[in-house]
Amino acid sequence: MSEPILSLRELSVSVETREGPRALVDRVSFDLEPGEILGLVGESGSGKSVTCRALIRLLPSSSLSVTGGSILSRGEEVLTMDDRRLRRLRGGTIGMIFQNPTSHLDPVMTIGDQIMESVRFHRSVGKKDARARAIEVLTQVGIPDPVHRLTNFPHEFSGGMRQRAMIAVALACDPEVLIADEPTTALDVTVQAQILRLLMDLRDRDGLSIILITHDLGIVAQSCDGVAVMYGGRICERGPMRTILGDAKHPYTAGLIACQPGEAPKGQPVRTIPGQPPTVGAMPSGCRFHPRCANARAACSETQPAMVALAPDHDLACHYPLGASEGGPRA
Amino acid sequence: MKAARSTLARGGWRLSFGGGSLPLYLGMGILGIWFLVALLAPVIAPYDPILQDATARISPPSLEHLFGTDNFGRDILSRVIWGARVDLQICVFGVIFPFLIGTFVGGLAGFFGGWMDNLFMRLIDIVLAFPFLVLMLAIIAILGPGLGSFYLAMALVGWVSYARLIRAQFLVLKNADFVQAAVSLGYGPIRVMVRHLLPNAILGSVVFSMSDAVLVLLNGAAISYLGLGVQPPTAEWGIMIAEGQSFISTAWWITAVPGFAIVSLAMGFSLLADGLGELLGVKE
Amino acid sequence: MTQESPLLEVENLEVHFHRGRSFWPGAKSKTVRAVNGVSLTVHPGETVGLVGESGSGKSTFGRAVLRLEAPTAGLVLFEGVDVARGTRGDIATLRRRTAMIFQDPYGSLNPRMTIGDALAEVLRVHRLVPVDRIPDRVGELLTLVGLEPAHATRKPGDMSGGQCQRAGIARALAIEPRLIIADECVAALDVSIQGQIINLLMELRARMGLAMIFIAHDLAIVRHLCDRVAVMYLGRIVEEGPTEAVFTAPRHPYTATLIAAIPDINPDHRLPADPPPGDPPSPMNPPPGCPFHPRCAFAIDDCRGGGPPTPKGDRDHWGACLLPPSVFSPSFQPNDEPPSGDV
Numbered sequence: 022m023s024e025p026i027l028s029l030r031e032l033s034v035s036v037e038t039r040e041g042p043r044a045l046v047d048r049v050s051f052d053l054e055p056g057e058i059l060g061l062v063g064e065s066g067s068g069k070s071v072t073c074r075a076l077i078r079l080l081p082s083s084s085l086s087v088t089g090g091s092i093l094s095r096g097e098e099v100l101t102m103d104d105r106r107l108r109r110l111r112g113g114t115i116g117m118i119f120q121n122p123t124s125h126l127d128p129v130m131t132i133g134d135q136i137m138e139s140v141r142f143h144r145s146v147g148k149k150d151a152r153a154r155a156i157e158v159l160t161q162v163g164i165p166d167p168v169h170r171l172t173n174f175p176h177e178f179s180g181g182m183r184q185r186a187m188i189a190v191a192l193a194c195d196p197e198v199l200i201a202d203e204p205t206t207a208l209d210v211t212v213q214a215q216i217l218r219l220l221m222d223l224r225d226r227d228g229l230s231i232i233l234i235t236h237d238l239g240i241v242a243q244s245c246d247g248v249a250v251m252y253g254g255r256i257c258e259r260g261p262m263r264t265i266l267g268d269a270k271h272p273y274t275a276g277l278i279a280c281q282p283g284e285a286p287k288g289q290p291v292r293t294i295p296g297q298p299p300t301v302g303a304m305p306s307g308c309r310f311h312p313r314c315a316n317a318r319a320a321c322s323e324t325q326p327a328m329v330a331l332a333p334d335h336d337l338a339c340h341y342p343l344g345a346s347e348g349g350p351r352a
Numbered sequence: 353m354k355a356a357r358s359t360l361a362r363g364g365w366r367l368s369f370g371g372g373s374l375p376l377y378l379g380m381g382i383l384g385i386w387f388l389v390a391l392l393a394p395v396i397a398p399y400d401p402i403l404q405d406a407t408a409r410i411s412p413p414s415l416e417h418l419f420g421t422d423n424f425g426r427d428i429l430s431r432v433i434w435g436a437r438v439d440l441q442i443c444v445f446g447v448i449f450p451f452l453i454g455t456f457v458g459g460l461a462g463f464f465g466g467w468m469d470n471l472f473m474r475l476i477d478i479v480l481a482f483p484f485l486v487l488m489l490a491i492i493a494i495l496g497p498g499l500g501s502f503y504l505a506m507a508l509v510g511w512v513s514y515a516r517l518i519r520a521q522f523l524v525l526k527n528a529d530f531v532q533a534a535v536s537l538g539y540g541p542i543r544v545m546v547r548h549l550l551p552n553a554i555l556g557s558v559v560f561s562m563s564d565a566v567l568v569l570l571n572g573a574a575i576s577y578l579g580l581g582v583q584p585p586t587a588e589w590g591i592m593i594a595e596g597q598s599f600i601s602t603a604w605w606i607t608a609v610p611g612f613a614i615v616s617l618a619m620g621f622s623l624l625a626d627g628l629g630e631l632l633g634v635k636e
Numbered sequence: 637m638t639q640e641s642p643l644l645e646v647e648n649l650e651v652h653f654h655r656g657r658s659f660w661p662g663a664k665s666k667t668v669r670a671v672n673g674v675s676l677t678v679h680p681g682e683t684v685g686l687v688g689e690s691g692s693g694k695s696t697f698g699r700a701v702l703r704l705e706a707p708t709a710g711l712v713l714f715e716g717v718d719v720a721r722g723t724r725g726d727i728a729t730l731r732r733r734t735a736m737i738f739q740d741p742y743g744s745l746n747p748r749m750t751i752g753d754a755l756a757e758v759l760r761v762h763r764l765v766p767v768d769r770i771p772d773r774v775g776e777l778l779t780l781v782g783l784e785p786a787h788a789t790r791k792p793g794d795m796s797g798g799q800c801q802r803a804g805i806a807r808a809l810a811i812e813p814r815l816i817i818a819d820e821c822v823a824a825l826d827v828s829i830q831g832q833i834i835n836l837l838m839e840l841r842a843r844m845g846l847a848m849i850f851i852a853h854d855l856a857i858v859r860h861l862c863d864r865v866a867v868m869y870l871g872r873i874v875e876e877g878p879t880e881a882v883f884t885a886p887r888h889p890y891t892a893t894l895i896a897a898i899p900d901i902n903p904d905h906r907l908p909a910d911p912p913p914g915d916p917p918s919p920m921n922p923p924p925g926c927p928f929h930p931r932c933a934f935a936i937d938d939c940r941g942g943g944p945p946t947p948k949g950d951r952d953h954w955g956a957c958l959l960p961p962s963v964f965s966p967s968f969q970p971n972d973e974p975p976s977g978d979v
Contacts, residue, residue, distance in 0.1 A: 064826040064827065064828060065797075065826055179914075179915040180690070180915055181914075181915045182915065209689035209690055209853065209915070209916060210689070210853065210855070210894060210897040210898060211689065211893060211894065211897045211911060211912050211916070211931075212689075212915055212916075213897065213899070214896075214897040214899070214907050214908065214911035215911045215913070217899065217907065218907070218909070218910075218911055236826065236827055237827075237899065238827075238901050239898065239899030239900055239901050240899045242899065242900060242901045242902060242903040243899040243900070243903065243906065243907050244899075262903060263903060266901065266903065276828065277827060277828065278901065280827050280828055280830070280831045281827075281856065281901050282830075282831070282834060282854075282856045282857045282859070282860040282861075283856045283859070283860070283900075283901070284901075285860065287859070287860060287879075287880075288838075288860075290835040290838060290839075291830075291831035291834050291835055291860065292831060293828065293829075293831035293832045293835060294828035294831075295832075297796045297798060297799070297829070298796075298826060298828070298829075300796075528743060529738045529739070529740050529743040529744035530743060530744050530745050530746045530747070532699075532704055532736075532738070532744075533736065533738060533744045533745075533804075533807070534746070535704060535731075536702050536704055536731060536734075536735065536736040537731060537735065537758055537761075537807070537811060538728050538731030538732050538761070538762065538811070539757075539761055543761065547746075547749075547757070548746050551746075551748045552746070552747065552748060
């Protein structure tokens with residue numbers, strides 16, 4: 022395996038609350054290999070979006086701060102970069118797209134201008150070259166008639182086209198990594214299928230590496246190579262997609278899979294995970310999933326399970342993994 | 353988005369300590385002091401505010417008269433203290449009537465829309481077509497000078513701001529899910545308006561009324577200054593300034609002290625408006 | 637077919653909105669035909685799924701049934717009474733017997749009212765229980781939806797999304813409805829919470845004999861929950877039938893497309909390599925002929941002109957498509973295809 026293109030080690034992000042700092046993201050580690058689509062799965066409040074914004078040091082509020090760990094982009098530490106390097110990183114090396122293209126595209130600038138602005142900011146090229154690049158990148162994301170579309174404003178695009186346009190802006194400077202934060206949640210299923218297809222094409226054709234944040238395991242199954250499952254600000258299980266979906270060892274991962282309404286016989290109750298996802302103010306002790314876990318025992322509420330490799334590429338943080346023989350807590 | 357929604361839902365009436373900011377407490381403090389002063393005027397005022405002392409005309413601040421006396425020999429401190437009663441009354445009544453009328457009219461226009469909305473909006477346009485002060489002066493001139501006329505004029509002119517605020521809020525909230533839910537549960541229009549729309553729409557107006565109080569205070573003072581409001585010899589800050597202005601080069605204290613009183617009261621309302629706005633999450 | 641008389645009969649319902657009024661007098665304002673001739677019948681105790689993408693008019697339809705939108709044309713018969721043109725009294729009766737559950741769990745509850753007050757208000761306004769019984773009934777309702785009676789003192793802002801949605805369901809149940817219209821009622825919830833709400837709805841349905849119109853874009857949930865499904869596209873129902881029949885042997889290419897586009901959790905069930913192009917078009921200017929033809933891989937010339945296709949198939953399961961279902965629905969065996977004709 023080649024050197025990872027992006028590598029997180031023990032990244033922690035805290036939020037300042039009235040009761041003092043609280044960890045939103047707690048020692049999260051994962052690698053993104055070149056040409057990989059990594060699914061980052063979790064429910065609301067799992068810290069998946071915050072993790073990815075921390076990756077390019079774009080934390081949404083000043084009360085959030087990175088409190089530890091390291092982020093290596095091609096071996097270079099992101100957390101200590103100066104502003105100049107950081108600006109090159111954002112957009113130049115790592116592009117980002119969001120759930121809602123309407124609020125992340127500038128409504129008073131044409132799509133062409135938004136792409137050209139990014140190109141001209143990152144590469145000192147003339148207007149003509151920037152325009153050529155804009156046409157190229159619009160073609161790349163499958164927007165028909167790109168020459169004409171350059172002069173359109175975001176509101177003149179349909180929902181799916183707007184998401185494509187946002188991807189085009191993110192790809193303008195040919196980044197190596199695309200962070201996609203719930204990119205299809207606001208879209209209709211047929212359009213979602215188009216955007217997922219586009220992301221996979223970008224990976225296959227242009228070698229783009231993608232971190233895909235989602236709550237939908239179906240999307241993970243259809244488009245991701247690797248999966249990291251987050252719960253309560255921690256990664257509880259990570260591994261190759263087929264391993265995670267087919268042979269999940271963490272009760273939370275298995276619970277999420279069993280929750281899919283298609284998994285239960287018609288008319289029978291759907292399997293559920295009881296209780297609510299934890300909130301920042303009230304994180305359970307030990308393993309954060311233990312209050313909702315059917316397998317929980319005393320050790321689960323006392324000590325935090327360490328991340329252990331089950332296989333070279335399958336890591337798990339659980340005291341009593343599914344399918345393991347009964348007995349005392351795993352060392 | 354989820355977070356934003358839940359903070360909106362959480363921003364209820366929480367005037368407990370610990371939730372607000374410095375401007376809020378400062379504003380509440382200043383207003384509290386003035387309300388106390390007005391309440392205790394007979395106790396704390398050292399002199400009768402309209403008692404003339406021919407022996408002590410235009411005397412500068414001294415131990416005997418802390419803020420000096422005016423050209424009739426009346427104690428400025430006592431007049432400012434008694435004036436607080438009149439000026440606070442002006443603020444309260446000058447705001448409450450427009451607030452009530454505006455909320456009522458704006459609510460009806462926003463909720464029912466259609467011809468009612470058209471009618472009230474055109475009425476608002478007509479009122480807004482005249483300069484505020486000119487219209488007020490015209491109304492007072494017709495009704496005759498005095499505080500009653502002033503309040504009536506304020507009510508006739510000032511309601512438009514409140515009506516527009518409430519109407520805008522109603523138009524937005526009318527389509528909110530919880531209002532649609534109330535309609536779908538078969539509640540009548542009055543219940544939907546009073547129980548569901550109004551409590552959620554009124555905050556902006558409450559905050560605005562605090563800054564409006566400043567305007568009303570200054571208007572009241574201006575009207576009195578022009579001789580159309582409170583009549584002498586009643587102690588009122590606007591009149592005091594008007595009376596003192598011919599002595600401004602020789603006896604600054606006659607105008608400066610009531611002037612300072614007006615500024616501090618206005619500031620109190622302003623700070624309270626800011627603090628409340630911040631606390632309740634209202635954007636003006 | 638059910639022997640009972642239908643609870644709700646909607647015939648040729650149309651809801652139009654006028655957009656973009658022009659400054660110039662005489663210039664035509666644009667008409668959005670959000671719901672354009674929809675007929676649907678719901679029997680007591682039956683759950684009908686209404687699926688479609690944005691702009692299909694499924695939410696507008698649900699709101700129009702409750703008269704939250706004024707219908708432009710058509711009939712809405714609730715227990716035999718036409719409420720589309722009903723008196724205020726008819727509408728009040730309708731709203732006492734039909735309740736709605738909304739998508740946004742926080743937004744559908746008044747943020748300044750406690751849950752208990754919101755429930756008590758329903759009971760008081762409709763005089764459902766004696767005044768002194770109200771607190772007990774509030775507690776019962778909260779227990780019924782899996783909350784604690786103590787939640788009565790909370791405000792929506794102090795509860796999680798799932799708890800708010802349960803409170804919303806409790807409020808809907810407070811009027812003891814016969815029909816519930818659930819508009820995307822789990823779409824805003826976390827996956828692990830969605831299942832809890834679906835189970836609650838299934839349990840309540842079984843216990844109270846509720847009829848339900850379940851409006852959703854999530855086909856997997858609809859398949860699990862609903863007896864019948866109606867698929868909407870651009871303000872029209874393009875296919876209607878028993879759930880399993882619709883999912884296994886769709887009679888309209890749009891339904892087939894929609895089903896194929898759901899990302900399956902089984903990685904071996906791949907998404908189609910070439911998903912249908914384009915977005916759902918705007919109801920502002922629907923295409924002539926079959927509204928789906930610009931995105932349909934099977935469209936022939938006849939699809940592109942004239943009016944929308946008439947329903948074909950049988951009364952129980954029909955699709956508004958000119959083509960025989962075996963063209964776009966491989967599981968449709970030509971030999972068990974009923975003789976196609978207008979319904």
